[in-house]
Amino acid sequence: MATKQTQSAARLLAAPSIxxxxxxxxVPLALTIYDSTLNYTLQGNPVHKFIGWTNYYYFITDxxxxxxxxxxxxxxxxxxxxxVVGGTGMALLLDQPIFGQGVARVMAISPFFIMATVxxxxxxxxxxxxxxxxxxxxxHLFGVPPIDWFTNDPMIAxxxxxxxxxxxxxxxxxxxxxxxLDLEQKDAAQMDGAPPLSYFWYLVLPHLARPATVVILIxxxxxxxxxxEIFVTTGGGPxxxxxxxxxxxxxxxxxxxxxxxxxxxxxxxxxxxxxxSIFLTRLVGKxxxx
Amino acid sequence: MARKxxxxxxxxxxxxxxxxxxxxxxxxxxxxxxSFKSEADAIALPPKFLFFxxxxxxxxxxxxxxxxxxxxxxxxxxxxGSTVLGLLVGIPAAYAFAFAPTKNTKQILLWMLSxxxxxxxxxxxxxxxxxxxxxxxxxxxxxIIILFLSNLPIMIWMLYTYFKEIPHEILEASRMDGASRWKxxxxxxxxxxVPGIASTVLLNIILSWNETFWSLNVTNIHAxxxxxxxxxxxxxxxxxxxxxxxxxxxxxAPIVLLGWFSQRQLVRGLTFGAVK
Amino acid sequence: xxxxxxxxxxxxxAEVVVIPSVDLEIPDGSFVVFVxxxxxxxxxxxxxxxxLEDLSAGHVLIDNQxxxxxxxxxxxxxxxxxxxxxxxxxSVASNIGxxxxxxxxxxxxxxxxxxxxxxxxxxxEYLTRRPGQLSGGQRQRxxxxxxxxxxxxxxxxxxxxSNLDAALRVQMRLEITRLHQSLKTTMxxxxxxxxxxxxxxxxxxxxxxxxIEQAGAxxxxxxxxxxxxxxxxxxxxxxxxxxxxxxxxxxxxxxGIRPEHIKISRETGDWPVRVSIVERLGSDTFLYVEAxxxxxLTVRAExxxxxxxxxxxxxxxxxxxxxxxxxxxxxxxx
Numbered sequence: 001m002a003t004k005q006t007q008s009a010a011r012l013l014a015a016p017s018i019x020x021x022x023x024x025x026x027v028p029l030a031l032t033i034y035d036s037t038l039n040y041t042l043q044g045n046p047v048h049k050f051i052g053w054t055n056y057y058y059f060i061t062d063x064x065x066x067x068x069x070x071x072x073x074x075x076x077x078x079x080x081x082x083x084v085v086g087g088t089g090m091a092l093l094l095d096q097p098i099f100g101q102g103v104a105r106v107m108a109i110s111p112f113f114i115m116a117t118v119x120x121x122x123x124x125x126x127x128x129x130x131x132x133x134x135x136x137x138x139x140h141l142f143g144v145p146p147i148d149w150f151t152n153d154p155m156i157a158x159x160x161x162x163x164x165x166x167x168x169x170x171x172x173x174x175x176x177x178x179x180x181l182d183l184e185q186k187d188a189a190q191m192d193g194a195p196p197l198s199y200f201w202y203l204v205l206p207h208l209a210r211p212a213t214v215v216i217l218i219x220x221x222x223x224x225x226x227x228x229e230i231f232v233t234t235g236g237g238p239x240x241x242x243x244x245x246x247x248x249x250x251x252x253x254x255x256x257x258x259x260x261x262x263x264x265x266x267x268x269x270x271x272x273x274x275x276x277s278i279f280l281t282r283l284v285g286k287x288x289x290x
Numbered sequence: 291m292a293r294k295x296x297x298x299x300x301x302x303x304x305x306x307x308x309x310x311x312x313x314x315x316x317x318x319x320x321x322x323x324x325s326f327k328s329e330a331d332a333i334a335l336p337p338k339f340l341f342f343x344x345x346x347x348x349x350x351x352x353x354x355x356x357x358x359x360x361x362x363x364x365x366x367x368x369x370x371g372s373t374v375l376g377l378l379v380g381i382p383a384a385y386a387f388a389f390a391p392t393k394n395t396k397q398i399l400l401w402m403l404s405x406x407x408x409x410x411x412x413x414x415x416x417x418x419x420x421x422x423x424x425x426x427x428x429x430x431x432x433x434i435i436i437l438f439l440s441n442l443p444i445m446i447w448m449l450y451t452y453f454k455e456i457p458h459e460i461l462e463a464s465r466m467d468g469a470s471r472w473k474x475x476x477x478x479x480x481x482x483x484v485p486g487i488a489s490t491v492l493l494n495i496i497l498s499w500n501e502t503f504w505s506l507n508v509t510n511i512h513a514x515x516x517x518x519x520x521x522x523x524x525x526x527x528x529x530x531x532x533x534x535x536x537x538x539x540x541x542x543a544p545i546v547l548l549g550w551f552s553q554r555q556l557v558r559g560l561t562f563g564a565v566k
Numbered sequence: 567x568x569x570x571x572x573x574x575x576x577x578x579x580a581e582v583v584v585i586p587s588v589d590l591e592i593p594d595g596s597f598v599v600f601v602x603x604x605x606x607x608x609x610x611x612x613x614x615x616x617x618l619e620d621l622s623a624g625h626v627l628i629d630n631q632x633x634x635x636x637x638x639x640x641x642x643x644x645x646x647x648x649x650x651x652x653x654x655x656x657s658v659a660s661n662i663g664x665x666x667x668x669x670x671x672x673x674x675x676x677x678x679x680x681x682x683x684x685x686x687x688x689x690x691e692y693l694t695r696r697p698g699q700l701s702g703g704q705r706q707r708x709x710x711x712x713x714x715x716x717x718x719x720x721x722x723x724x725x726x727x728s729n730l731d732a733a734l735r736v737q738m739r740l741e742i743t744r745l746h747q748s749l750k751t752t753m754x755x756x757x758x759x760x761x762x763x764x765x766x767x768x769x770x771x772x773x774x775x776x777x778i779e780q781a782g783a784x785x786x787x788x789x790x791x792x793x794x795x796x797x798x799x800x801x802x803x804x805x806x807x808x809x810x811x812x813x814x815x816x817x818x819x820x821x822g823i824r825p826e827h828i829k830i831s832r833e834t835g836d837w838p839v840r841v842s843i844v845e846r847l848g849s850d851t852f853l854y855v856e857a858x859x860x861x862x863l864t865v866r867a868e869x870x871x872x873x874x875x876x877x878x879x880x881x882x883x884x885x886x887x888x889x890x891x892x893x894x895x896x897x898x899x900x
Contacts (some may be wrong), residue, residue, distance in 0.1 A: 003618065003619060003620045004620050005616070005637055006389070006390045007390050007392070009386075009390070009471045010385075010386035010387075010389070010390030011386070011387040013382035013383060013385055013471065014382070014383045014386040014387065014398075016382070016383070017378050017379050017380060017382075017402075017442060017446060018383070018398065018402075020379065020439060020442070021402055021405050021439065021442060024439040024440075025403065025405045025408065027416075027420070028413035028416045028417050028420075029366055029408075029413065030414050031413075031416030031419075032412060032413050033418075035415060035416065035521070053393075073548075080524070089310075090310055090311075090314075091308060092393050093303065093306055093307040094299075094307055096303040096307065097300055097303070098300065098303045098304040098307045098308075099300070099301075099304045100304070100308075101307075104304075104307045104308055105311070106484060106550050106553060107311040107312060107314065107315035108310070108311040108315070108394040109347055109549070109553065110314070110315050110318055110546060110549070110550070111314055111315075111318065112496075112549070113496060113500075113542065113545050113546045113548075113549040114318065114515070114546070115499070115500035115502065115517055115520070115540050115542060115545075116500065116502050117313075117517055117520050117521055117524065118520055118538040118541055118542050119317075120323075121520070121523065121524060121534060121538060122317055122321045122534075122535070122538060123317065125529075125531055125534060126317070126321065126324060126531060126535070127317065127320075132335065132531075134320065134337060137336060137337055139334060164314070164317065167314065168314060172556075172557060175557075176557050188292075188420075215401070218444075219405070220407075221406050221407050224407060224409060225409050225410055225411070225503070227410075227411065227503050228502040228503065228506075229307035229504070231524075232521075232524050234362065245409070246409050246410075246411045247411075249409070249411045249412060249548070250411045250414075253411070253414060253415055259415050261397040262411075262414075262415060263412075263416075265412070265414060266409065266411060266412025266413060266414075266415075267412065269409040269411070269412045270408050270409060270412050273407040273408060273409055274407065276407065276408065277403075277404040277407040281400040281404060283405065284361070293827050398899045407781075409817070457649060458625070459649050459650065460649075460653065460654075461652045462638075462645075462647070462651065463645065463647055463651035463652075463653075463712075464653070464664070464668075465618070465637075465638045465639065466616065466618075466638050466639060466643070466644065466645045467639065467664050467665035467668055467712070468639030468665055468668040468669050468718070469664075469668045470668075473668060477664075478596035478653055481653075481655040481656075482653070482654060482655055482708075484655075
């Protein structure tokens with residue numbers, strides 16, 4: 001409900017952001033599409049010949065492509081599950097009447113403030129290094145051979161690092177949601193004689209559905225583009241074990257100097273990201289009605 | 291009246307909460323502790339938790355190798371620059387979406403968010419070449435524009451969800467009082483939305499501060515922030531754990547402290563409309 | 567000056583017609599109350615006058631000037647909102663003076679006018695406080711103060727008392743009436759409470775589904791409602807409506823009689839009834855009675871009648887104050 005004057009003023013006020021984001025989307029996209037049709041490498045001849053779909057053909061038929069898609073799905077999916085489930089647990093714990101809640105909360109959300117490169121370096125060296133790392137020492141205490149994370153379980157290692165960074169974010173949002181839970185509802189449930197478990201199941205969980213979808217949306221946005229953690233720890237390897245789509249494109253561009261091929265990969269990544277985004281925004285849009 | 295908690299139950303819950311919170315916090319704590327060790331103590335087996343010779347030598351070494359303050363200053367400049375731009379463009383947009391919604395508003399907001407899903411690596415080369423062409427490589431302007439645009443959708447979304455909770459009547463009252471749109475936003479909406487704007491600013495600073503991909507790829511010396519500072523330790527000096535830890539601690543300290551001191555404000559707006 | 571004319575005012579939201587077409591003249595200096603059930607379009611009509619909504623058709627004239635396309639602030643009107651809509655981050659003084667500040671009035675003059683309004687509304691000692699530190703009644707007065715200082719051509723009130731408790735409501739009602747008497751500025755007041763309408767208005771406009779059912783002086787509406795809707799809406803407790811055979815005896819398909827226009831007797835009368843509920847207010851007693859063939863009726867008795875539930879009574883309507891309605895619900899005038 002607003003007047004025409006308000007509507008036209010609103011259009012004027014929204015215009016800069018819409019215009020800028022449109023430019024931010026279209027200009028690089030158009031240039032990338034253009035590059036993706038060229039035989040364009042940073043080594044060799046400087047003439048960029050038009051070659052049509054060839055770059056796409058090579059990118060998609062490269063066995064690395066399917067592997068990288070699979071790796072992306074595994075990485076995003078695992079981190080989402082760990083952070084949402086773990087975040088719910090952590091939020092529920094912090095929502096209990098505990099002593100010194102503030103300190104516990106500050107500790108639990110701190111990893112969210114840590115930059116990806118630092119997180120990756122600290123985990124890679126201080127914890128996962130197979131001889132001097134803390135994990136190796138713990139394994140030694142229990143008399144089991146230490147895990148050589150980045151040789152034997154590189155993907156699990158990457159997942160642990162990324163999940164460590166994002167679990168606090170889920171905790172933060174879910175905790176805020178829990179604290180907004182209607183206290184009268186809690187009392188009513190108690191009056192109705194609902195045991196704690198069914199109170200949790202029928203009242204708390206449905207209340208968390210909405211914030212959980214938001215967590216999933218925001219995290220997915222960032223997780224699809226995970227780069228630094230892989231770059232610092234495994235460099236996509238061993239072999240292709242931790243190469244996600246982002247890293248594959250990066251490798252084509254900056255390791256193989258194949259700008260055309262990287263552009264084709266970039267466009268494919270954009271298309272796939274948009275498929276995911278359409279699916280996700282539907283989900284969230286429905287959840288955020290009203 | 292909340293559920294009555296017996297003391298034993300409360301103690302159990304406190305223990306559990308602290309156990310898990312400490313698990314999450316431990317890597318940071320371990321990093322800080324290691325930064326005060328000698329390189330030999332850092333890789334000692336069994337690990338030395340508290341009883342070792344504490345030293346500041348690593349910090350001195352790190353500072354001698356790279357001027358920390360310069361990188362820190364760059365990080366501050368980039369974070370604040372992109373945040374201020376974001377507010378200037380984002381607040382009017384969020385105002386429009388929240389108080390004069392049309393049937394397309396939701397679509398536009400979701401579209402904005404979807405631009406955030408575009409993998410940066412896919413458009414790295416053309417952006418790099420564009421920056422090169424406009425002489426913006428390794429400049430504050432170039433990176434500020436990139437950070438501003440890539441975080442703008444999130445800022446608008448956060449501001450929008452916060453503005454939506456402000457009663458329309460108050461803005462109508464200011465309209466009756468003769469405030470122009472701009473004055474309405476400056477004098478009435480923004481002061482009322484301070485908590486929401488504060489948490490938007492905080493999140494944006496955190497995201498800008500920690501942004502790695504663009505800052506590594508489009509800066510070199512002049513505008514390089516702390517993410518670049520730490521990247522130089524990725525290999526092979528990564529073997530020097532104490533120095534690595536000192537550099538890491540320096541890189542994250544400002545933003546972690548900011549996050550701690552402002553966590554209450556951060557949380558208030560950080561719901562993205564998820565909490566009714 | 568503050569004469570307001572509505573000419574063929576129409577408002578639709580998408581497909582929904584909220585106000586089909588309203589014509590109304592609001593004389594300068596009058597106190598006009600728009601009253602009606604929720605969803606009748608009374609608030610929308612007020613917002614159309616304020617300029618907070620666009621008209622779908624028709625014109626709004628203030629002092630014979632067509633202001634249909636004017637922005638709210640250009641119309642020279644002030645509005646008091648249901649939620650008060652105070653600026654929570656500003657002091658009481660800044661709240662009251664905000665409109666003047668926006669109009670570029672010099673600071674000294676703003677201070678003078680704010681002080682004057684604050685004095686008039688007993689707010690002087692609260693000028694430095696924030697709205698959050700005030701009681702409901704005080705907030706209400708700040709909202710009124712904000713409206714006063716702009717010296718508007720007319721005041722618009724949108725259900726201003728509905729968030730107050732009963733005692734304060736009566737007090738603020740008096741204050742607004744007193745304000746009108748001293749300022750003599752046109753006031754348009756929206757409420758769903760017919761008591762507010764009756765007690766405050768020079769002219770009541772009864773709205774139903776976006777149409778004006780009747781407009782006139784309070785006693786005119788009370789004594790000769792044009793139709794069943796107005797008859798039932800004005801007056802408290804509600805007029806008794808009797809249909810069918812019993813009504814036909816009085817020469818109409820539907821008749822109405824107010825609770826206060828019925829004589830009560832223990833011995834004899836036209837309608838034998840049985841008491842079901844007794845409500846004692848002290849000065850009056852309301853009896854809710856079951857009458858054969860007429861359903862439940864409400865009767866007012868002065869003082870305490872000493873009636874108990876189950877008692878048998880006899881009622882006799884005052885024929886001279888009986889309202890007769892035709893099958894369409896319109897009043898039959900004799």
